[in-house]
Amino acid sequence: MHDDNPLWYDYAEPDEADSAVMLALAVLVGLLLAAATATVWVYWLPDRLYHWLVDETTRRNGPGARRG
Known part of the structure; x- marks a missing residue:
């Protein structure tokens, strides 16, 4: 069928x-990847929150800010 018909792929089986x-x-595999991603996100959450809090505090109370 392939040798004599140049359009043999039209007759290919589904x-x-x-x-x-x-x-x-x-x-x-999808669930394992999602679980690994969530685990890494939760593991680093305290670090991200700490750095965000330090950045906010430093921005508001910069080096020239008056302390109460």
């Missing part, structure tokens, strides 16, 4: 549907 195992594996 792709098979994805298997349930592959879909489950893809969902599992």
Whole structure:
């Protein structure tokens, strides 16, 4: 069929549907990546909050600010 017909790809069979195992594996990998991202975000949250608080305090009470 391929040798004598230059348009053989028009007659190609449709792709098979994805298997349930592959879909489950893809969902599992996606959930693991999301969990890892959330874990890293929560782990660094105190550090980010501390630096934000220090930056805000320094900005408001800069080197030339009068202290109460």
